[in-house]
Amino acid sequence: MPVTRSSMLAETQIHDILRNDRRRRVIEYLQESVGTVTLRELAESIACHECDADPAPRPLRESVYNSLHQTHLPKLDREGVVAYDEHRKTVALQPTAREVDRYMGVVTRYGVTWADYYRTFGTLALTLVVASELGAPVASALPALAWASVALFVLAASTAYQLWARRWAYLRSLVD
Structure with a gap:
């Protein structure tokens, strides 16, 4: 598994992270935010982005919230890209996210x-x-x-x- 020069994340891990639109949007949103954000705030923002409406329909907000809570945030937390506190429902960007960010734009x-x-x-x-x-x-x-x-x-x-x-x-x- 090839490893990037300055990182602990392998390129295959980074590509796996970026393969999903919601995970990419989580990273983008956290980069635009300062400090820790709540899961609800993050889910509402992503839902609005997906349907291009503010506020997003309630079923979409709930779907995004559940998929972030059950799948995407735990994965990003395991990879060290975000710090996700499942009990407090808060998310913060980790320094490892810089490694992933380099792959989000054309380099x-x-x-x-x-x-x-x-x-x-x-x-x-x-x-x-x-x-x-x-x-x-x-x-x-x-x-x-x-x-x-x-x-x-x-x-x-x-x-x-x-x-x-x-x-x-x-x-x-x-x-x-």
Whole structure:
């Protein structure tokens, strides 16, 4: 069973965890929350997400609550991804969740998710455009339109590379 470089969780365990939508949603919700959340709060959020309605219908909320309590949270607790207190019905994210999180987004070969790359690049590009408009020493060497054009070109090239790399990986998987 292959083990990831920095982790205690094997890749097969991580893929097994992420195979279920509710388990993925548990991790996402806990990442957006601070500290411990209740099972009821978590179940209501996931039920609303599944039916795209707030509040979710009662039978769906109960179904989500039961499946989280009986199946998904105990599994995530056993794997060390969350700390689930069955008696208090509370859930908290564990540090091991970072290992799983890396697999939730598309990761480059450098260990950075494409989402992080695009977020960082977008912030940098916006900063350069605004700095150019404000006359900052280095940034004003080019007009804001030139910075924006360069940024859009790099964005298009990055997107093309990402699509090409994913398609190439898919084609290689068919051959293997």
